[in-house]
Amino acid sequence: MSLHSTQTLAYDVERIRQDFPILGVRPHGKPLAYLDNAATTQKPRCVLDAMTHYYTHLHSNVHRGVHYLSEQATAAYEHARDIVASFIGARRREEIIFTRGTTESINLVAASWGGAFLRPGDEILLTVFEHHSNIVPWQLVAQRTGAQLRVVPIEQDGSFSVDRALEAITERTRIVALAHVSNVLGIVVPVAPIIEHAHRVGAVVLLDGAQAVAHLDVDVAELDCDFYAFSSHKVYGPTGIGVLYGKAEFLERMPPYHGGGDMIRRVTFERTTYNDLPYKFEAGTPPIAEAVGLGRALEYVDSIGRAAIAAWEEHLVASCIEQLVQIDGVRLLGPERGRAAVVAFSVEGVHPHDIATFLDREGIAIRAGHHCAQPLMDFFGIPASSRISVAMYSTEEEIERAATALRKCITVFRL
Amino acid sequence: MELSDELRQLYQEVILDHHRAPRNYGNLEPHTHQAEGYNPLCGDQIELFLRVNDAGIIEDVRFTGQGCAISRASASLMTEALKGKSLAEAHALFERFHRAVTTEPTAPVDADSLGKLVVLLGVREFPTRIKCATLPWHTLEQALAGGGTTTTE
């Protein structure tokens, strides 16, 4: 507690805000309160500069030319891989595969690992709060292989019971694929006992870290997960690039996902031998400038400090929940505690779309919709919900503005 | 906190009233036409029922479903406007309404030809919300074309 309060005191959010040029935008003439960070985060100037610098001074194709610029570009791209590896605690750089994002990372594992190793009757274990991108790829591979999906439920109050997940892991479970942080419930899933239990029955574990990497200190070696997926754009980096971490022992045995240039060693029309990790999974010209931007973003996060960011966000989330639960008719989705950065809610008699439009005119950006988690909306019996999500540059004042506008909105619609 | 003019235009009292107390809400048995409309973007969903007599006149029309204030008010106002109309008139009204809400916010419209529906024109200032206003109408077209599910995105 005292640790947190000293950290939040020392946290200079105004200085951090100076690093994000877009925060100066004035929607509808009002100051911007960007509270849709779970959808995507904004970019600090150093990321924009790093990408411009790359295109201005270093750009060429990677791994192909012997000329100066190709060496420069390759070095920049591979340096980004080193930054990612160290940021998430991967032991080996070749365990970091650049993809287009979380979605592609999960599709890669489902198609390549799942396609090669799933058999009829095998079980793929998910939770009810998975994002569509951690559901549909598994449905596709289940159809192809005859494996079955099983779904861990949550409690009526929206909390998650680890015991239920442990019970659902059986001898037939081949993979457990679950969110590290839910993009709706906001819960930080206690993954350690799940991973341990899954390994005991010989199952592998994929964590969808899309909502985790910007808010937690993720260490894949310590977690001992087999795969970890995340998107650059949700951790202050550019769009168009993401990461798949995979233990080398798995990646080595998996067939390629896409075929093309860079992923091969030797091609004849009869037979192709594949390149080593990580290139086996990086067919075609990769998003080089985006990798550079991602690397810079992660360095930026570490320059602020992940513990300090987490403490600040925890403080904002607690304050947000405190204000929301006092509003008549507001129902919080998920538990009040144990959250990272995300607060979703529904309001009796007022549709999330109307709330979002109303707040937008005040310059406040929040999300309204099903958040790509329709099974979870069905569980709660609602078509959609509203979501406030914070980032390192969010302020208490922004949260207060959102709560005030929400109260006003409710009075207009309920009159 | 004062409401902006655009918000006041969008959420006029008539719209809030139809949102809070939608007209012709519920199932209709027996019915001759039925369709479902769905907007996957926001989860809005509507089911529409019509009873059309042998002379091709809409005798009764009702709807159920979940949606935002705009889609609910639009559905409610639509059901009021449709009663007693012929199928050809209903289709013509769909076309007039659709054209009106998808024009530029400043474009002149023939208010008389829309009747009470003019209160919905505020959505023209809110591009992301136009689909909310047109969902019930696309569902109407679907119902008249023989039923099924229509999806707007």
Ligand SMILES: Cc1ncc(COP(=O)(O)O)c(C=O)c1O
């Ligand atoms: C939990 C979770 N998984 C996966 C994704 C998909 O990420 P992306 O669209 O960047 O591939 C998201 C983001 O929307 C998410 O919140």
